[in-house]
Amino acid sequence: MTTVAPDTGVGPQLRGWRERRRLSQLELALRADSSARHISFVETGRARPSEEMVLRLADHLDVPVRERNALLVMAGYAPRFTQTALGDPAMAPVREAVERLLQGYDPYPALVVDATYTVMASNQGMRMLLEGVPERLLTPPLNAMRLTLHPGGLAPRILNLPEWRADLLRQMERQMALVRSPELRALYEEVAAYPVPDRPSEDPGGPGADAGPGAGAPSLALPLRITHRGRALSFLSSIATFNTPMDVTVAELAIETLLPADRETADHLRSLVA
Numbered sequence: 050m051t052t053v054a055p056d057t058g059v060g061p062q063l064r065g066w067r068e069r070r071r072l073s074q075l076e077l078a079l080r081a082d083s084s085a086r087h088i089s090f091v092e093t094g095r096a097r098p099s100e101e102m103v104l105r106l107a108d109h110l111d112v113p114v115r116e117r118n119a120l121l122v123m124a125g126y127a128p129r130f131t132q133t134a135l136g137d138p139a140m141a142p143v144r145e146a147v148e149r150l151l152q153g154y155d156p157y158p159a160l161v162v163d164a165t166y167t168v169m170a171s172n173q174g175m176r177m178l179l180e181g182v183p184e185r186l187l188t189p190p191l192n193a194m195r196l197t198l199h200p201g202g203l204a205p206r207i208l209n210l211p212e213w214r215a216d217l218l219r220q221m222e223r224q225m226a227l228v229r230s231p232e233l234r235a236l237y238e239e240v241a242a243y244p245v246p247d248r249p250s251e252d253p254g255g256p257g258a259d260a261g262p263g264a265g266a267p268s269l270a271l272p273l274r275i276t277h278r279g280r281a282l283s284f285l286s287s288i289a290t291f292n293t294p295m296d297v298t299v300a301e302l303a304i305e306t307l308l309p310a311d312r313e314t315a316d317h318l319r320s321l322v323a
Contacts, residue, residue, distance in 0.1 A: 059103065059123035064092040066110040069226070080109045100126045113227050114300035115164075132297035135169060143291075143299060144170075154306050156318040158284070164224070164301035165232045166193045177321055178277060178307070179203070193305070194221065198240045205246040208274040208281060214245065216271055272310045280317050283310035 067077055067088075074092070075085040083102070090096035091106075098106070103124050107117045118128035133140055151159050151172040158175040160168055168191040179187065183201050196202045198214055207213055221237045273284045284307035294300035309315035 057123070058094055059098065059120055060092045060094045062120060062123060063098075063103075063106055063110070066107075066112055066116075067092075070110050072110075077106065077109060081105050098124055100124070100129075104129065114294055115228060115297045118297070119229075130295060130297055130300075133299075135298055135302075140298070143302075147302070147304065150304060156322045157309060157315075158307040159304065160193065161302055161304050162193050163298075163303075164228055165230060165236060166195075166221075167191070168193055168196075169302065173322065174307075174318060177318075178275070180277070192236065194236060194240050198243050200244055200246050203275065204243070206276045208276065209272070210245060212271060213273055273307060277317070280313075282314040282317060284308060284314065285310045 067074070072080075073085075074088040077083075078085045078088045081088075081102075082105075087096060088106075091098045091102070100121065103120050103126070104117065107120055112120065114130050115132075118130050121128055135144065147161055147170060151161070151170060154174065155172050156174045156177070158172070158178045160171040160175045162168055179196065182196065182203065186196055186199060186202050194217060197207075197217065198204050204210055204214075218237070218241055221233070221240075225233055225237060270285050273286060275282055275284070287306045287308060289304045289306075291299050291302060309318065
């Protein structure tokens with residue numbers, strides 16, 4: 050009979066999620082309609098939680114869907130959430146909805162990535178932004194982090210690369226804290242080791258070309274400042290996910306859009322598709 054090590058059983062795992070969320074046993078018990086005593090017994094292994102209790106606690110702890118399946122298996126139950134390939138016929142409504150959304154953002158760049166930042170779909174605006182990237186980096190499967198931070202990718206064109214790179218690495222660190230993924234860890238170690246290209250000596254496009262956020266005015270969010278066809282463009286990044294997903298694949302899809310941070314950027318993009 051296989052036994053689960055004390056520190057990897059469902060109880061310690063639930064305790065770890067509770068501590069990540071900075072909740073006391075009493076606070077979690079009140080939210081989950083339980084008692085602090087029962088929560089304590091579950092966390093120490095003195096009580097085996099029911100399947101319904103595992104799901105209820107995971108819901109109140111905002112545990113990712115993939116990890117909820119893992120908790121159920123640790124507790125001796127079958128996984129509850131399916132994992133359907135994006136190309137499966139059953140996923141047609143999701144693919145169609147995502148495609149409509151991506152097209153709706155054109156000419157502004159937008160793409161869809163999974164939990165390891167593999168690019169699942171993109172629009173014309175994103176493909177325009179990737180002009181000049183070596184073919185070897187554009188061979189599927191594309192990876193958004195690799196495309197952005199590789200010294201042969203977009204990195205040399207990013208005018209505020211140190212700040213943008215640091216923000217992306219922090220984003221990956223937060224993702225690794227939520228999802229146990231060897232692939233994500235390997236990707237992080239790869240991109241974090243990339244040499245940082247020298248910052249451009251000056252912004253292209255002449256005076257006023259970089260008049261967006263980060264150029265003399267306080268920003269409300271960190272902009273991506275990048276050159277394209279000799280012009281300095283400025284974008285604000287927005288990430289959207291599906292609400293209340295019931296499938297692991299759907300839960301891990303993220304739609305990132307790069308919205309113009311100034312009128313000059315918007316005008317430049319519209320002129321390219323006019």
